[in-house]
Amino acid sequence: MSKGGYPSVCVVDTHTTRPEVPPRLIQGRRRAGVAQTLLFLLAASASSSKLIADPVVTSPPKPLVIPPSKPVAHLTDGQDVVHDAKIMAWSMDAGPLLYEMDYKDNSLVIQKEGYYYVYSKVSFLDIDVFYHCVNRRTERYLGGSIPLLMLLRLSGGSSAMRSNSFLAGVFHLTKGDALFVEVSATSHIARLKSYENIFGAYMI
Numbered sequence: 001m002s003k004g005g006y007p008s009v010c011v012v013d014t015h016t017t018r019p020e021v022p023p024r025l026i027q028g029r030r031r032a033g034v035a036q037t038l039l040f041l042l043a044a045s046a047s048s049s050k051l052i053a054d055p056v057v058t059s060p061p062k063p064l065v066i067p068p069s070k071p072v073a074h075l076t077d078g079q080d081v082v083h084d085a086k087i088m089a090w091s092m093d094a095g096p097l098l099y100e101m102d103y104k105d106n107s108l109v110i111q112k113e114g115y116y117y118v119y120s121k122v123s124f125l126d127i128d129v130f131y132h133c134v135n136r137r138t139e140r141y142l143g144g145s146i147p148l149l150m151l152l153r154l155s156g157g158s159s160a161m162r163s164n165s166f167l168a169g170v171f172h173l174t175k176g177d178a179l180f181v182e183v184s185a186t187s188h189i190a191r192l193k194s195y196e197n198i199f200g201a202y203m204i
Contacts, residue, residue, distance in 0.1 A: 071100035071116075073108050074200035083186035088122070094194050101201070107137070107178035108201055118148060118201040119168040120181050123190040125160040126153060130184050132165040134199075137178040148179075162190055170204065 078091025089106045090096065102109040110116070120134050130153045135145040149167035173179075181199050183189065190196060 068099045068202075070203040071110075071112050071114075072200070072202035073098050073101040073103070075103070075108075075198065076194045077189075077191055077197035078194050083189070085186060086182050086184065088181040088183060088186060088189070088197070088199070090199055091194065097200070104178070105180075107180040108199070110173045110175055110177040110179075110201075112203065113174045114172070114203045115170055116173050116201045117168065117170050117204050118179060119166070120149070120199045121164060121166040121197065122181070122183060123162065123164045123192075123196040124183070125188045125190060126155045126163040127160045127188060129154055130163075130165075130188060132167060132184075133182045134167055135180055135182055136171070136173070137180070138174065139176055140174070145180075164196070173201075 074097040075090035076094050076096070077088075078094040080093045081089045081091050083089050084106065087106050090103065092103070096103070100111050102111060118134055120132070122132050124130055124132075132151045132153075133147050134149040136148050137145045148171055149169050151165040151167060153163070153165070155161070179201060
């Protein structure tokens with residue numbers, strides 16, 4: 001009881017809030033959050049640098065090599081070639097293309113009957129008379145070889161001039177037929193580059 005016999009009054013403050021968190025505790029939580037963020041960033045940086053430093057090495061894909069669908073041959077001159085006096089030889093070291101055709105005794109040997117596009121190019125020194133032939137040997141003709149293609153060049157110049165001859169045509173060939181290139185003199189053949197002298201055939 002208060003003075004005068006009246007009961008004491010208890011005043012309740014409804015606007016009272018929760019006590020504030022001590023400043024040190026708030027600062028400690030902030031520091032912990034910053035430290036965790038820094039640790040996360042450092043870990044992420046280390047992982048990314050490891051990925052950059054250790055790239056995954058993969059071997060390049062192998063090229064797809066599709067074999068020809070029909071017999072084909074392409075031959076060139078080369079340093080390993082020794083020509084006969086008139087019959088030209090062809091390099092087996094210069095990456096020859098031989099598919100379902102054989103090379104024997106300076107000749108292309110047909111393995112499959114059919115129509116073939118036959119070609120030959122030679123570079124030569126144009127002196128006096130020069131000829132360039134693609135000949136065929138076959139069991140159907142016992143009299144020797146048959147000329148399929150031919151160029152004859154008569155030169156009236158006194159000095160040697162460099163020239164070339166290209167022959168091509170389509171022929172029906174049988175199994176066992178042999179094709180070869182003949183010139184008037186292989187000593188007149190220019191042999192600076194292997195691709196200057198070529199010989200080939202392919203089935204059409």
